[in-house]
Amino acid sequence: MGEQGNDSDELLPIIEDVSEAQAQTTHTRCWRLLVVDDDEEVHHATQLALKDLIVEERPLELLHAYSAQQAKSILCEESDIGVILLDVVMETDQAGLELVEVIREELNLNALRIILRTGQPGYAPEMETIQRYDINDYRTKPELTRIRLFTILTSAVRAYNQIRSQQLMRQGLEKVVQASTELAHFYGMQMFAEGAVKQISAIMQIEPDGLICAQESQDEQTVSPVIIAASGRYSGFVQNSLDSLESEHIRNSITQCLDTKKSLLEHGVTLYFSTERGRGIAAYVDVRRPLESVDKHLLEVFCANLSVGFDNVILYNRLEEQAFKDPLLDIPNLNSLRRYQYTGVSGDDFARFALIDIDDFSSFNDSFGHSAGDSLLVSVSKRLQEKFPYCFLARVGSDVFALLGSHRDIVSDQILALFESTFSVDEQPFMVTASVGLVDLIEQDFDSSEHYNDAQVALKQAKLYRRGGAMTFSTDMGQDARDRMYLLAELKQALNDNALFMTFQAKYKLSTMKLSGVEALLRWRNKEGVLVPPDQFIPLAEQSGLMVSIGAFVIEHCCMQFQMLKQAGYASLTMAINVSPRQLEQPGFIKQLSQAMERYKIDPNTIELEITETVAAKNISELCKVLNKVRELGCQIAIDDFGTGFSSLSVLHKLPVTRLKIDRTFVDGMLQDDSIAKMIVNLGQTLGMEVTAEGIETKEQLEKLKAFGCEEGQGWLFAKAMIMEDLLNFAQSDGKTK
DSSP states (O other), rough: OOOSSSSHHTTOOOOOOHHHHHHHHSSSEEEEEEEEOOOOOHHHHHHHHTTTTTTTEEEEEEEEEEEHHHHHHHHOOOEEEEEEEEEEEETTTTHHHHHHHHHIISSSSOOOOOEEEOOOOGOOOOHHHHHTOOEEEEEEEEGGGGHHHHHHHHHHHHHHHHHHHHHHHHHHHHHHHHHHHHHTTOOOOHHHHHHHHHHHHHTTOOOOOEEEEEOSSTTTOOOOOOEEEEEGGGGOOOOOOSGGOOOOOHHHHHHHHHHHHHHSSSSSSEEEOOOOSOEEEEEEOOSSSSSOHHOOOOHHHHHHHHHHHHHHHHHHHHHHHHHHHHHHSBBBBHHHHHHHOOOOSSSTTOOEEEEEETTTTHHHHHHOOOOHHHHHHHHHHHHHHHOTTTTTEEEEEEEEEEEEEETTTTTTHHHTTTSSSEETTTTTTEOEEEEEEEEEEETTOOHHHHHHHHHHHHHHHHHHSSTEEEEEEOOOHHHHHHHHHHHHHHHHHHTTTTTTTEEEEEEEHHHHHHEEEEEEEEEOTTSSSSOHHHHHHHHHHHHHHHHHHHHHHHHHHHHHHHHHHHHOOOOOOOEEEOOOOHHHHHHTTTHHHHHHHHHHHHHHHHHHEEHHHHHHHHSSHHHHHHHHHHHHOOOEEEEETSSSSSOOOHHHHSSSSOEEEOOOOHHHHTTTTTTHHHHHHHHHHHTTEEEEOOOOOOOOOOOHHHHTTEEOSSTTTTTOOHHHHHHHHHHHHHOOOO
């Protein structure tokens, strides 16, 4: 129902003055005003009254509705309506007030300012209604002169702008927090920067097009920054120099921003992100509208948040680089290999994994210094990268490289060929070789733990049997390695369970054929009751370091059981005990031996320690120090298996050795050629040492050794190794020597 009277006539005289400057000012942005009235003349009069009116430096844009329902539709479809001039009485007496309720309760347009108008004061809303629905003003139509309307609209626009700014600020801050949370999951610089430019577009409410992020160049010789992220029409420039960008305006804006270390907020937006741990970063945003204070504040907050984020990414990248990159060679390391995923290039392609070990690298380091060793590694790494550009290369040990790639690329002959020419170290040529272990990953994905272990097995086999060559892992090879590991685990358990035991083989003085002593031999019977040969478990114990503990067990039990032999009446017998190189290297070995002999009241002169000829030839000066201390205790020293290793006469002369033992292989061959056995006997006698022959099994062997003047012998001709209880019975039947 329309209002009666001359309401429209009263609006027509509103023609009060406004300054010409205001009237002539042009703006690209305006305040949107919705006029709601069921009288066509009121709309026309309002439009005339507000013509060319400038409020808060912006013109007005009028939208028109002729009913409450039409006004609701407009408010649902249009955005940024700041003020509504609303007639109280339209279709019904309460249509205007009912629309107010819809605006606040249903549409939740809390920023929209409401100015109620009525031609009849009797339709004025209650004060409670004005407060409840946040009505900005209420006027009768005759009161609204042009000046008064200008004043009311100015107040309403200011209120709307303030509320809207607060809303935008709150929404913007929520987006900043959300962006910071989302970006926290991006650890790569490019991913983080790409996420950043997209979040800027969300905060600025623009399409993610025309955004670009560049970082100052790390190379001081390169002037132009590098584009690390972009979106929309600029996405193809990522990882290129900023100079490659066609837009001179953007190039200049980013360069100026990085040079001045300040954000530029005119003619587009260029944001500066300062990083404490790295180079400056700038992001250009193609914003084609003037920035309001809320925009500037949000960008300021976002930049501060993002600067911290960039710092974290840079720090993370540096930590990741330290964790996954070799600092000397600038290639991936073992950690990087473990997380690497191989992808075949075709259906019939399969991967091959190789471990490349530089032979005698530790000796090279000792001879020429670690600096030269580092230079050699750099040269090897460069040659591998050049030869295998499409393969994954990593340094996985001090002198070990890993290659992973197609079996067509990784060929053992091509790897070995790299070491056929010299490497230049400090301008000097050096020839080195390498051993290679390979694993074929046919129809399998790369499993770093499994295949790395398999390659190690193959590499060890190459080191042992084909040094300077290559060996490919096989199932049998892997089974042998697993069997050795299982055996080692059993051996450790056997030592803990006291399942190891000593046997003793009788030794005879050949000139009188009387029992002269025994050699203690370590034996192991596994859980199935089967004796494990010493040549299977002793090398394992040596390689694993378990031999030190086993050696301590041997010395303790030998002395304890030797005491039993002494107490049984065999005081003049000697006992030979085998010791390993690992035992001799232990600082507490001499003390351990001395305490064991003292604990069981053993005369040191009756103890003879046996070392191998191979041990005697290594590290002669340190070995002499230890053996001299053994001699100072009063113990004797024998070289076991003499003639099977290599030791010069000068080395033999330096060692405080009292006995040589002829290896059983020379005793076995005496009937065909007895020259070596005879030579060893003569050598021992010349050096003032006694000689013992091992493995005597026939009377012919015995007679020859007697004829040579060999002092002592042992073997199955006399007796097999036996436990102490059996030895006591054997000795008793053989006759006591007191």
